[in-house]
Amino acid sequence: MGVSQPFISTRDRRRHAQGPSKRVRFSLLFLLCMGMLSGLLTACGGDAHLQQDAQQQQKSFEQALSHAQSVGVPNTLLQPIEKQQQDLQSSSAPWNFFDASIVDDYYRNLSQRYDALSIQTEGLIDSSTDRYRQQAVSDLDHLQSSLANKQKESLPLDTLTKFYQQNMSQEQKAQYPKDYLAISANAKDALATLNQMPTTLQKLQTLKDIIDLMKESKQDSSTLQKQYDDNYSEISKALKSQELTQVEKNVDKQTEQAAGSFQKLIPQLVKNKVDQYDTQVQQLKTYGVDNTQYQKVSDDLHTKGDSVKNLQDYLAFAKVYNSDLQGMQKDLTMGKASYEIKQFHQEVANWGGAHVYHNPYDGKDYWPDMGYMTKGIGEDLDRELSAASKLADYQQVLTDVENEVFHLQMYETDFNDKTPYTQSHATDIQLLQHYKLMGTQVIVVSFAEQALRLYENGVVVRSFQITAGRPELPAVPGLWSVMWRKTKTVFKSPYPKGSPYYYADTPINYAIMYHEGGYFLHDSWWRNDYGPGTQYFHIDSSGNTSANYGTHGCVNMPTDQAAWLYDHTSYNTSILMY
Template identity: 35%
Template sequence: MQRKRSYRLMPAMVVCMLFAFVMLTSGCGGSQQSQQQASQNKTQLDAALQRARNIGVPDSSLQPVIKQEYQLSSTSAPSTLFDASPATTYYLNQAKGYHQLLVQLQGIVTKVTGDTSTLAQIDMQQFQGSLARAQKLQVGNISAFTTEYNNDQNLLSSAHYPKDYIAVSNDASKASRALDLLSSTNAHLVLFKNTIGQMKAVHIDVTAMQAQYQSDLDTLNSITTPADFSNLSSLIDAQYQMAVVNSLQTLPYVGNAKLKEFQNQIDLLKTYGLNISAYQKLYNADAQAMRGATTINDYLTVAQKIDADIASMNNDMTQGAASYLISELDREANAWGQAHLYHDKSDSKNYILDSGYTMNGIGYWLQQELGWASYSGDYQSVLNDEKDQFFNFSMMQQDYSDPTPYNQVHATDLQMFQHYPSLQHGKVLMVSMVEQ
């Protein structure tokens, strides 16, 4: 009888064990619906995060959500016997947490989109301002930048996502930097050009530097990237420094040559019989300044001062030369005439052949013209006439020694044509007084 009772107890024990297992597992896992809801919400959040990355939301902006999601998913449901409510509550809270993070993420996406849109508009305004300033310089590849601005404006109008606005911002910012560098690089190039001009003004050979400047200008008018402008600016600075070094080696010699020219002008003015004391004082001051010059600017300043002082002599030099050359022409004509006398057999007397160039000839009329002069232009006109007479006198002397027959073209005839363009039209009869 006892053995039969034990057999009857075994099915009952199995049923109890199964019941306990079901109760145990159901108590530990919570409701299936709550688990599914948590899983679905996490999947939605992960998909939203991936989409946010795809449309250009920076990871730095997503980190708060990513960090909270990691913390939320790193926890485990509580384990309780015969009671599923704690686990169910856990999954419901987890689902709620994922949903809250999704809402937070949507807010981040909206904010980032708005911020990038605003920044893109600001960058485009800066691009527009930089472009307007660059256009006033009238240098550079402005047409390329204008096309780029129009393209960015179209992209901004059609933008929807952060990545669209960021792309516009990046390009506009890059273009603005390039345009700003265009302005500063052009300023360096203008300085280089002005320095070349100053050196040229004091008669320094600037052929190589002018070629460098032209090459730099061509490059400036073609490049469009900040890196290219930076490289060009560095090149111009190096060329400028080299020009300064070369000039510092050359300018002292140039300065001394200018001082010598100044002194020669003063000596010539003295020869003309004019007072040179004021000019000699200027020369002494310039010579002292040249000795004290140490920088390129010092040398250029002194050289320009010497040029200005020499230029200030122009009126006195013109007036003095106009008066002096009348007497000089008379002296030279008489000297040559005495050396080449013509003996007239009819009266057994000697005559000079070039009396027309003495004071008894053209000298008288030049003296009259000088007396009528009162302005610088008047004296210059007298001086020009005197130079023509010296040229004519020189042609007469050459013609005197020319064995070419009188009825053929002489070398001096051709030189006269070149000197007097008006003789190049029509027929010209050339008469030499020394061949009569």
């Protein structure tokens, strides 16, 4: 059997003969139209290079924005730019089947907008950098001036000072806003810490008061002392005010705990303070100062002391006591300085009278400690006391007279020391140690020996004999600095012709000024003889009558030795005379 064929109707055969159906023709027409539309759209899309430029400008802007964020430009400053970015991102190219220039303009404008945003962002980086650099410098300057001002308050400023110096160094290396903002924040934190520190220390002082009082009454304060030391260490290391706030909380807790055990000590501690004040009132009387007003204050302190019952009462009482004590200090220091100067003059007279030097050349007797007499340093002390007016002035007078008392003691000891002048003397070393000069270069002049020794690091480098001031015009004992160094100069007499102290204009080869008023160490080419006794009237072997007396307060030496001393010393050399 053959394969059967499908049945095809006459109408179907007609359709095959006529070609594609309507559906096929419609499909073909749709495809043709789409092809034509695609070509039209392509033609209306504009210049592809403009689209690429816009994309590149957008990428450049996004990089600039990312850089601005990374270098620390604050978000508040970047928000307007980011808003414009969002607006551009939400826009799209217009559709126009007939005019490609509209699309080109869109992309051209988009490129320009992104370029403008890039420029704006870069400008914002530059302006922010300048702005925050200026702010950082201003904040550092403020911190520096505040640190300098707080120095007088004896605060533990080492950490804050080093922190300031570190930030100054960082400021020199900084490049971006974030760098300067960090420095500015550091400076502000440090300044806040600095301003809070006195308050924190004031709280800590309450704890210190309790410790001192416990020690005063022989109570064990080791635990409290450890707490105090730890707190002080934390304060000294603090760089932020929050750290000090935490210390204050610790101190409050520790003070409260200590107050309970402190309660039983109060009566004795009040008595100790009142007794201490009474002792100083009595000292005023000893010094010859009218103490009537201070006796009234003492009576008031006794009354206040009777009402002290607890820690708070005691701290209030101690504050009044400290104020009263401070109010007495000027009169007390003035009285003590005046009293000790009188004692000094008396000791000079007593010792000098007991060690009279009989001069065979003029048959007269002299006190050998003439440098400490009224014509010597004694006159300076009297003048200084008379000119004093403030507490600091009287404190300086007291310091000076106490130093001169020490010099006098060393002179009296050295007077009986038989050690050769070429060797180190025990009194020299004591003076060097007293003034902490063992590690420096010092010229030491001994009036008892009429000798000079140059010390370096506590060791005698060279020594030679000198001639110092005559009895009426002695050289001045004390610690002096080099005030002036001069070669080839001329000394002119401050005394008029006819005065026993007048001298003609005298050329000097080497001169080192040690005291105002024309006191020098210098060469004396007209002399032959130096050493003990030459400060008094004598007959010099040179035959020059002007060499028969001691100096006018200077220290003389042979020219070659003066030259050596001048060449081997400097303005940094100290001068000790005794």
